[in-house]
Amino acid sequence: EAGVTQFPSHSVIEKGQTVTLRCDPISGHDNLYWYRRVMGKEIKFLLHFVKESKQDESGMPNNRFLAERTGGTYSTLKVQPAELEDSGVYFCASSRGQGPLQETQYFGPGTRLLVL
Amino acid sequence: AQSVTQLGSHVSVSEGALVLLRCNYSSSVPPYLFWYVQYPNQGLQLLLKYTSAATLVKGINGFEAEFKKSETSFHLTKPSAHMSDAAEYFCAVTVTDSWGKLQFGAGTQVVVTP
Numbered sequence: 431e432a433g434v435t436q437f438p439s440h441s442v443i444e445k446g447q448t449v450t451l452r453c454d455p456i457s458g459h460d461n462l463y464w465y466r467r468v469m470g471k472e473i474k475f476l477l478h479f480v481k482e483s484k485q486d487e488s489g490m491p492n493n494r495f496l497a498e499r500t501g502g503t504y505s506t507l508k509v510q511p512a513e514l515e516d517s518g519v520y521f522c523a524s525s526r527g528q529g530p531l532q533e534t535q536y537f538g539p540g541t542r543l544l545v546l
Numbered sequence: 547a548q549s550v551t552q553l554g555s556h557v558s559v560s561e562g563a564l565v566l567l568r569c570n571y572s573s574s575v576p577p578y579l580f581w582y583v584q585y586p587n588q589g590l591q592l593l594l595k596y597t598s599a600a601t602l603v604k605g606i607n608g609f610e611a612e613f614k615k616s617e618t619s620f621h622l623t624k625p626s627a628h629m630s631d632a633a634e635y636f637c638a639v640t641v642t643d644s645w646g647k648l649q650f651g652a653g654t655q656v657v658v659t660p
Contacts, residue, residue, distance in 0.1 A: 433589070434589060461646060463646055463648075465648075465650075471652065472650045472651060472652045472653065473590075473636065473638075473648075473650040473653075474650070475647045475648060475649070478646045478647065485646070486646070486647060488647075489647075521589065521590065523589075523590075525646070534592050534595070535592075535646070535648065536589075536592075537582075537589035537590035537591070538589045539587060539588055539589045540589065
């Protein structure tokens with residue numbers, strides 16, 4: 431069974447540009463999560479999809495970030511326009527069900543974003 | 547609101563020695579607690595989780611953690627460190643009314659010396 435995959439693994443862009451990150455969850459996993467780790471800080475929750483619906487987007491920093499999950503399969507996270515403080519590692523995770531009693535979140539390797 | 551604090555951003559341990567990574571949590575409702583590990587260039591992997599069953603939780607690779615409500619702690623231990631344990635370790639918490647929203651500690655980088 432393939433794990434969670436993320437693309438690209440690294441991205442270097444200039445301030446003001448647009449970047450789109452992609453996450454492919456484990457097949458059959460309805461729940462998909464985005465997290466971010468800014469350098470030197472803890473990993474922070476961004477949002478949670480159940481199939482194609484946003485269950486919780488309370489961690490999205492501002493309206494420069496747009497997450498989609500059309501068709502309930504892969505997800506994209508677009509940053510437009512990118513700012514210096516958006517630099518960090520963006521992790522995606524997926525789980526079959528919801529809740530810690532039921533399902534583990536499986537994490538991808540992350541996308542390392544550097545905004546210059 | 548809930549949170550976790552990991553004491554020590556870097557820990558150095560000799561091969562064969564005890565590994566002890568500290569995690570304290572804060573939560574107004576019963577928490578669910580996790581330890582994840584991240585090896586270089588890989589995603590986070592679940593080591594173990596506490597879900598209000600047994601307070602002593604055994605995980606993969608010889609790790610275990612004990613939930614102590616009186617101390618609000620969930621420290622991670624391994625009796626004998628191996629070189630392959632070198633990685634970054636994260637403690638995380640969630641609660642029943644925020645399914646899936648893991649809150650992580652800042653992480654502890656473990657270095658194992660021969």
